[in-house]
Amino acid sequence: MPAVDKFFDERSPASEVKAKIITKHFDTWSNIVLSKAISLGQKIAYMDLYCGPGRYDDGTESTPLLVLRKAIAKPLLAKHLVTIFNDDDARAVAKLEANVKGLPGITALANEPAILNRKVGQDTADYFLKNPTVPCFTFIDPFGYAGLTLDLIKGVTKNWGCDCIFFFNYRRINAALSTPIFSERMAALFGRDRTARLQEEMQGINASKKHTPYEREEIILDALIAALKELNKGKTYVRPFRFKVGKRTTHMLVFVTKHPLGYRIMNEIMAKEGFIDAKGIPHYTHYDDPPPKTQFFYPEFDELKRMLLDDYAGETKTMEQIYEEHSLGKNYIPNNYKDALNELEAEGKIEAEPPADDRPKRHGKPTFGDNTKVTFPPRRK
Numbered sequence: 001m002p003a004v005d006k007f008f009d010e011r012s013p014a015s016e017v018k019a020k021i022i023t024k025h026f027d028t029w030s031n032i033v034l035s036k037a038i039s040l041g042q043k044i045a046y047m048d049l050y051c052g053p054g055r056y057d058d059g060t061e062s063t064p065l066l067v068l069r070k071a072i073a074k075p076l077l078a079k080h081l082v083t084i085f086n087d088d089d090a091r092a093v094a095k096l097e098a099n100v101k102g103l104p105g106i107t108a109l110a111n112e113p114a115i116l117n118r119k120v121g122q123d124t125a126d127y128f129l130k131n132p133t134v135p136c137f138t139f140i141d142p143f144g145y146a147g148l149t150l151d152l153i154k155g156v157t158k159n160w161g162c163d164c165i166f167f168f169n170y171r172r173i174n175a176a177l178s179t180p181i182f183s184e185r186m187a188a189l190f191g192r193d194r195t196a197r198l199q200e201e202m203q204g205i206n207a208s209k210k211h212t213p214y215e216r217e218e219i220i221l222d223a224l225i226a227a228l229k230e231l232n233k234g235k236t237y238v239r240p241f242r243f244k245v246g247k248r249t250t251h252m253l254v255f256v257t258k259h260p261l262g263y264r265i266m267n268e269i270m271a272k273e274g275f276i277d278a279k280g281i282p283h284y285t286h287y288d289d290p291p292p293k294t295q296f297f298y299p300e301f302d303e304l305k306r307m308l309l310d311d312y313a314g315e316t317k318t319m320e321q322i323y324e325e326h327s328l329g330k331n332y333i334p335n336n337y338k339d340a341l342n343e344l345e346a347e348g349k350i351e352a353e354p355p356a357d358d359r360p361k362r363h364g365k366p367t368f369g370d371n372t373k374v375t376f377p378p379r380r381k
Helices: 002-007 013-039 063-072 075-080 090-101 122-130 150-157 170-176 180-190 192-208 213-229 260-273 299-311 319-326 334-346
Strands: 044-048 081-086 114-116 136-140 163-168 237-245 248-257 285-287 316-318 351-353 373-375
Touching (some): 013 063, 013 075, 013 136, 013 163, 013 248, 013 260, 013 285, 044 063, 063 075, 063 081, 063 090, 075 081, 090 114, 122 150, 150 180, 150 213, 163 260, 170 180, 170 213, 170 248, 180 192, 180 213, 192 213, 213 237, 213 248, 237 260, 248 260, 316 319, 334 351
Parallel strands (some): 081 114, 237 285
Antiparallel strands (some): 163 248, 237 248
16 A cells, blocks of 8 residues: 555645644543543543554654643543554554554553554444444544545444544545546445435536536535435534635535534644734634735635624623534634624624723734623614
């Protein structure tokens, strides 16, 4: 597998961002679910189904070793965490075994990491669909897209406390949707009916040449999110993160959870690891060549202000309530809401308690605390 071998020569900036996103969420997720799991007499787990060797040839550690380091550093977590690493490349597995054994403090883990050499297929998905699991954070990072299916994602997220993040190879999947020979694999990822509609739409796009690559990307991503939201009886939240080379998206990380708190945590992690413009709006994108931060217009920020006035017309809510209710599925973080509410107050379009003059200031601007109450005017008739 020469392409895979080359991939592990050295860590790229994009791979570094990916590793940060995974390890930051694992750190926060484990802090949240561990106490409840212990009270229920359960352990918690981290599972990586395409783990690789754990270290690049330049010596930089990848996610398996980074996650294990997080666990080793916390005695309570080290006692109750189960880790499962799998790869269908026997050479990668052998290297990971050696790298794990050489990790300082590895004996502090009460449960020795399970390192497997198996192919991920429908039988893997069937196992997780049929069997209960402990709370688990699962990372699915196939080199292409074989093995990545809706059944697998549903299986690893069906129980309480279970989150999943997977690598979505947009460039290859975009090409596969225009080639009928890959219909079965695409159906396993998007669903059969949705795949048929996508393929028909892709053929229409190719024929008309009216759609830009960006529009094509949005159509595919919308279809993926719609398919994922149907899992677990519709109680699923999805947060994608793009990686761009030039103007083209090459791949994405896609996070799936059943809990709003899990979504909000990952939403903020991904926001901080991607590009943020001068107005503080996150793009949820890693650019190999970032665009300039300054611009004259900020339509996303203006749209947030408009939505708040429309969605909360005639209501009184705290800043925290507004964020928790309104942010799900949107590309905004708490600071964006605070900035928008500050501007709306300054423009006389809302009332806040305490008012701006009575709130502390930071960098010359009034702060907007989580418990600050906001009263929105009634909707105009």
